[in-house]
Amino acid sequence: MPELPEVEAVAARLRPLVQGVRIVSCGQFRPTTAKGADSAIGRVVERIDRRGKHILVRLDGGVFLRVHLKMTGNLTVIPDARLRASTVRAWFEFEDGRAMVLDDPRALGRVSFHHDGEEAELFSELGPEPFCAEFTFEHLLRRMRLSRKPVKPFLMDQRAVAGLGNIYAAEALFEARIDPRREARRISCGRISRLHGAIVGILRSALDSALRAYSEPGGFTEGENFPSAVYGREGEPCLACGRAVKRIAQAGRSTYFCSACQR
DNA sequence: TCGATCCTGTAG
DNA sequence: CTACAGGATCGA
DSSP states (O other): OOOHHHHHHHHHHHHHHHTTOBEEEEEESSTTTEETGGGGTTOBEEEEEEETTEEEEEETTTEEEEEEOTTTOEEEEESOTTSOOTTEEEEEEETTSOEEEEEOTTOOOEEEEEEGGGHHHHTTTOOOOTTSTTOOHHHHHHHHHTOOSBHHHHHHTSSSSSSOOHHHHHHHHHHHTOOTTSBGGGSOHHHHHHHHHHHHHHHHHHHHHHHHHHHSTTOOOTTSSOOOSSTTOTTSBOTTTOOBOEEEEETTEEEEEOTTTOO
């Protein structure tokens, strides 16, 4: 489920619920789910940050929990730590009886405990945040010139820019009218400029709708999010030209695109 | 750079 | 039953 916009929405909803609360116990589904989680016991949550698709739960004493939701994870607060859904894979009980839980049917999501000093190394391969000044057209150009990957797997690998996944990479390439199969380094300056704008624009509007969806009373309403132009629309008419949207496999993932509009 | 792998659920 | 899933890592 989550790319940068959804992860940011999860973090935003968490913030007011956990700030200043002390963790008194924790548990996990399997020892690989939340490595080092016990070290969080007795600490107070100071802040929730996000870096790419990672959620950082800052704790007192210069440490943090890193949470990655992978495909189907969700990080929420439940009112009673004892009443956990069967899909909860890691939980952190608070003094007041509530709990922050990693709920993930597919159990791919991970939590890990770190000292602040490890942060730089932890994210040394992670590209800049798409909404930060560091993510410029020049930066994208430079990175693209170095990669022989097809541009869509290139965008998904988190090193050129953090936070894009299978949906928004496809959507950005559609908006920029670029063929997802094209080698990154063989794409012209003009197209890269369009792509840069499309990445920021797509993530911006997806973030807006994710924040809206998460703030509504019903909570998280999946699918009601961002209306896709190409993702998941195999065989349906391209919104620009009417020809059928295609689906191909790239690096083991589905890629949706319009072979007429994207060249 | 590609395929297998981690996991479970759901759609066809 | 098989295919596939809004992710990422690992080894060949």
